[in-house]
Amino acid sequence: MTLAVEATELRRTFRTTTGTVRRTRKDVEAVKGISFHIEQGELFGLLGPNGAGKTTTIKMLITLLLPTSGSARVLGHDVVADTREVRRRIGYVFGGDRGLYERLSARDNLRYFSELYGVPPRTQATRIDELLELVGLTERDRERVEGYSRGMRQRLHIARGLLHDPDVLFLDEPSIGIDPVGARELRATIGNLVEMGKTVLLTTHYMFEADELCDRIAVIREGEIVAEGTPAQLKGRVSGGRVVEVETYGVLEETVAEVGTVAGIRSVAVEERGQQQVLIIQCERDAEVTQAVLARLGDVRVGRVTAREPTLEDAYVELVTGS
Amino acid sequence: MRSYLRQQRICYLLQLRVLSTSLFDGLLAVFFPLMFATAALLVYRIKDDPDGMQYAGLGAAIMGMWTCQGVIASSLLTRERWAGTLELLVAAPIPLSRVLVPITMALSTIGLYCVVATIVWERLVFDIRLEIASWPLFVLSVLMSALTLALFGFFLSVTAVRYRTSWSLGAALEYPGWLLCGFLVPVDLLPDWLHPLSWSIPTTWAMAAVRDAANGVSPWGNLGLCVAVGLVYAVVAAYLGRRLVESARRHATLALT
Numbered sequence: 001m002t003l004a005v006e007a008t009e010l011r012r013t014f015r016t017t018t019g020t021v022r023r024t025r026k027d028v029e030a031v032k033g034i035s036f037h038i039e040q041g042e043l044f045g046l047l048g049p050n051g052a053g054k055t056t057t058i059k060m061l062i063t064l065l066l067p068t069s070g071s072a073r074v075l076g077h078d079v080v081a082d083t084r085e086v087r088r089r090i091g092y093v094f095g096g097d098r099g100l101y102e103r104l105s106a107r108d109n110l111r112y113f114s115e116l117y118g119v120p121p122r123t124q125a126t127r128i129d130e131l132l133e134l135v136g137l138t139e140r141d142r143e144r145v146e147g148y149s150r151g152m153r154q155r156l157h158i159a160r161g162l163l164h165d166p167d168v169l170f171l172d173e174p175s176i177g178i179d180p181v182g183a184r185e186l187r188a189t190i191g192n193l194v195e196m197g198k199t200v201l202l203t204t205h206y207m208f209e210a211d212e213l214c215d216r217i218a219v220i221r222e223g224e225i226v227a228e229g230t231p232a233q234l235k236g237r238v239s240g241g242r243v244v245e246v247e248t249y250g251v252l253e254e255t256v257a258e259v260g261t262v263a264g265i266r267s268v269a270v271e272e273r274g275q276q277q278v279l280i281i282q283c284e285r286d287a288e289v290t291q292a293v294l295a296r297l298g299d300v301r302v303g304r305v306t307a308r309e310p311t312l313e314d315a316y317v318e319l320v321t322g323s
Numbered sequence: 324m325r326s327y328l329r330q331q332r333i334c335y336l337l338q339l340r341v342l343s344t345s346l347f348d349g350l351l352a353v354f355f356p357l358m359f360a361t362a363a364l365l366v367y368r369i370k371d372d373p374d375g376m377q378y379a380g381l382g383a384a385i386m387g388m389w390t391c392q393g394v395i396a397s398s399l400l401t402r403e404r405w406a407g408t409l410e411l412l413v414a415a416p417i418p419l420s421r422v423l424v425p426i427t428m429a430l431s432t433i434g435l436y437c438v439v440a441t442i443v444w445e446r447l448v449f450d451i452r453l454e455i456a457s458w459p460l461f462v463l464s465v466l467m468s469a470l471t472l473a474l475f476g477f478f479l480s481v482t483a484v485r486y487r488t489s490w491s492l493g494a495a496l497e498y499p500g501w502l503l504c505g506f507l508v509p510v511d512l513l514p515d516w517l518h519p520l521s522w523s524i525p526t527t528w529a530m531a532a533v534r535d536a537a538n539g540v541s542p543w544g545n546l547g548l549c550v551a552v553g554l555v556y557a558v559v560a561a562y563l564g565r566r567l568v569e570s571a572r573r574h575a576t577l578a579l580t
C-alpha cells in the first residue's frame with residue numbers, strides 16, 4: 001500500500017528583511033531536513049512548541065509552500081510536480097477563527113468551497129447536510145458566520161476540510177483558542193475521522209492532546225525531529241527517572257543553569273506559575289539531588305519541594321528543552 | 324464545461340451575496356459615484372447645453388461602474404489574505420482565475436447597479452432625460468462594459484497584489500481612469516501621447532459604444548474592440564495569476580502569519 005505521507009529531507013528557509021531604510025536580510029531555517037512517513041489510516045501527531053516548524057512542514061505537504069530542498073509525496077504524488085493530484089486528495093484545516101466568509105452562512109460557505117473543490121453537484125446538498133450534522137451545526141446552518149463562536153467556526157472549518165471526502169487530512173493546531181469543552185468535542189470529532197478510514201496529520205503543542213489521539217508522534221524542535229514513536233515509547237524514554245519540582249521566587253537564569261550541573265540531573269525546565277518559578281528537574285531514579293539543588297539555589301526564596309513519577313508531558317518537556 | 328459554468332455561477336452568486344449583504348459598503352458603492360456624478364453635472368450645467376448634459380450624463384453613469392470595480396478589485400487578493408481564505412483558494416484543485424473572475428463579475432454587477440442609480444439620480448435631481456436611440460443596443464453596450472470591466476478588474480487583482488498598498492493603488496488608478504476612458508472629457512482632447520493608454524483600456528471602447536448606441540450610431544465596431552481588449556487582459560491575467568501563485572509558494576506570501 002502506498003504511504004499516505006512520505007517526507008524526505010524536507011527543508012525550508014525563509015528570507016526575512018528587517019528595517020525600512022537599511023534593509024538587512026536574514027535567512028531563517030524553519031525546517032531543517034526532516035524525514036518521516038505516515039501509513040494510511042494512521043493518526044500521526046507533529047508535536048512541538050510555537051515556532052518549531054510545524055506549520056511550515058504542513059504547508060509544504062499541502063503544496064502551499066515550495067520546499068527549499070528535499071521532497072515529499074502524498075499518496076504517492078509529488079507535492080511539487082503533481083500539485084493538482086495532491087490537492088484533490090487532501091483536506092486542510094487550520095486553527096483560529098480566520099479562513100471563512102464572515103458574511104455568508106455556514107451552509108453558503110460550504111457551498112462555495114464545494115464548488116472550488118469539485119464536489120459533484122448531485123451529491124453536494126446531501127454531503128453538506130451530512131457534514132453539518134457531523135460537526136453539530138445543523139441547527140444554525142443558515143446564520144452568518146459573523147455570529148459564530150470560536151468553537152463553531154473551528155467545527156465549520158473541519159466540515160469544510162472534509163467536503164471533497166479527502167483521504168488525508170492535515171489539521172494544524174485545530175484546538176487553538178477553544179475552551180476545554182469545545183476542545184474535547186473536537187477531539188471526539190478527530191477520533192471519528194480515523195474510524196472513517198481517514199489518515200490524519202495533526203499538529204499541536206498540547207501534549208495530552210497528542211497522547212489521547214495519536215497513534216504515533218514526532219516531536220519537532222527548532223525545525224528538527226528530536227524523537228519519534230508511539231506515545232508509550234516516548235513515555236518510556238523518561239521512565240526509570242524521577243521528577244523533582246521546586247517552587248522558587250525570583251530565580252535567575254544563571255542559577256537555573258548551575259542547578260543543571262548537579263550530578264544525576266538530566267534536565268531542568270522552568271515553568272512560570274504566577275509569581276513562582278517552578279523548577280522541573282528530571283533526574284536519575286536513585287540520585288539524591290534535593291540537598292545539592294537547594295545548596296545551588298543559595299539565597300533564592302524556595303517554596304515547596306515535591307518528587308513525583310514522570311509523565312508524558314515531562315518526556316515532551318525534556319525533548320523540547322533539549323538536554 | 325457544464326460543471327465549469329456551474330462553478331462560475333455559484334461562486335458569482337455567493338460573492339454577490341458577500342458584497343451586497345453589507346449595507347454600509349452598499350451605500351458607499353453608490354454614494355461616491357453619485358457625488359462625483361453630481362459634481363460633474365453641476366459643472367456641465369453652467370453652459371446650458373443639452374448635448375453637453377447628455378454627454379456628461381452618460382459618462383457619469385459608466386464612471387460609477389469604473390469606480391466600483393477599480394478600488395475593490397485591486398485590493399481583492401489582499402482582502403482574501405486578511406480573511407485567511409487566500410490559502411484555501413490557492414490550495415483548491417482549480418486555477419485561481421476560476422475563483423477570481425466570478426468575484427470581479429460580482430463587482431461589475433454592483434457597478435451595473437450604480438449605473439441604474441446614477442441614471443435615476445440624473446433624472447430626479449437634474450431632470451436629465453437621456454435620449455437613447457436604441458435601447459437594446461444601449462443595454463447591450465452597458466452590459467458589455469460591465470463584462471469587460473470585470474476582466475480588467477481580474478487583471479488588476481493579480482497585478483496589484485504585488486504591492487503592499489494595493490488599496491491606494493486602486494484609488495490612484497481611479498481618477499486617471501476618469502480622464503483616460505473619456506467619461507467626462509472626449510479622449511481626443513487628451514495629449515496625443517496619452518491616446519495609446521486610453522485605447523488599451525476596454526472601458527474606453529465600451530464608453531464609446533454606449534454613446535454610439537444612445538446617439539443612434541452603430542456601436543458594433545467599438546463593442547468588438549472593447550471585447551477584444553478585454554479578452555487580452557483576461558488571457559494575460561490568467562497567465563500572471565499562475566505566475567503569482569508560483570511566486571507566492573516560493574516566497575511564502577500567501578498567509579499573513
Ligand SMILES: Nc1ncnc2c1ncn2[C@@H]1O[C@H](COP(=O)(O)OP(=O)(O)O)[C@@H](O)[C@H]1O
Binds near residue numbers: 049
Ligand atoms: N512567511 C514567513 N517568513 C519568515 N519566517 C517565517 C515565515 N513563516 C514561518 N517563519 C518562521 O519559521 C519558523 C517556524 O514557524 P512555524 O512553521 O509557523 O512554526 P509552528 O507552526 O511550529 O509554530 C518560525 O521561526 C517562524 O518565525
Ligand SMILES: [Mg+2]
Binds near residue numbers: 051054055056173
Ligand atoms: Mg503553527
